[in-house]
Amino acid sequence: MKLLFLTLGLLALAVAGIAIKIWAKKDGKFAGTCASQNPMLNKSGESCGFCGKTPDQFDTCEDTEHN
Numbered sequence: 001m002k003l004l005f006l007t008l009g010l011l012a013l014a015v016a017g018i019a020i021k022i023w024a025k026k027d028g029k030f031a032g033t034c035a036s037q038n039p040m041l042n043k044s045g046e047s048c049g050f051c052g053k054t055p056d057q058f059d060t061c062e063d064t065e066h067n
Contacts, residue, residue: 047054 045054
């Protein structure tokens with residue numbers, strides 16, 4: 001029973017931490033969430049599944065959903 005309460009407490013703490021981060025950010029947006037910008041995650045150079053841009057186009061990216 002102690003393990004259940006500990007697990008639920010840690011999950012509640014994690015959710016509260018994420019909620020505070022979203023609340024504290026302007027417009028509740030996370031910065032740089034597109035995985036295509038990260039060369040470690042996108043080694044094959046595929047385009048973004050969200051906006052369709054290739055990794056070399058993110059240098060001049062002005063879209064607010066990526067910033």
